Amino acid sequence: MSAASLTIGEAARRTGVSAKMIRWYEATGLLPPAARSESGYRHYGDADLHTLRFIRRARDLGFSVDAIADLLALWRDRARPSAGVKAIAQEQIADLRRRIAEMEGMARTLEHLAEACCGDERPDCPILDDLAADDHPPEPRRRSRGLAGRGPARGAA
Incomplete structure (x- = not known):
């Protein structure tokens, strides 16, 4: 199967990002909505895989979802x-x-x-x-490794 038409499972396997996280990244806008087949299955191309790898690497470095969104915007803007x-x-x-x-x-x-x-x-x-x-004074609640409670736990990626 070519990268021009990968299922979510294959995209997950090739990028190291779980299918659950891929769907969540789409829902939050980090990843554009996937193309859909007539039967409704998501399909991903080379650009989607590249973006997923970018997101995974940024998450590995601990960036928050908001920071990743900013980095993606800067990455896509070649004149920045x-x-x-x-x-x-x-x-x-x-x-x-x-x-x-x-x-x-x-x-x-x-x-x-x-x-x-x-x-x-x-x-x-x-x-x-x-x-x-x-x-002991109460400790302020810390954001969890960049996601700030906005989705699945870090280990799900």
Whole structure:
């Protein structure tokens, strides 16, 4: 079967993007609606596969759906200056570094708690005591790896 007329399953196999995510990318506008056969089956061409690979790579780098939409628009605009692309990438770098710092802080806290726990037959456990403590301020809800609750989980791609 040529790339000019691939089913969603074959497009998924060739791009590493699940059929569920392909449908979701169409629904959100990241991917243009697929051509349909007379029986209603989606069919994808070379341009669609190229776009899906672009989206998958951007997702692999942690870009949000909104940032991917911006990057796709810039990618399609051959007359665009590269400054906008660089700015989006630099924002992503800053976000990744912030998340890394947060995770390193979480790891340090857990290491400290694990060191304080005897790990024996006694029920005393500083880890559980810390988790149950009422004196921790609520953490702001973080967006999940770029999708911000706008679709299937990251692992579905």
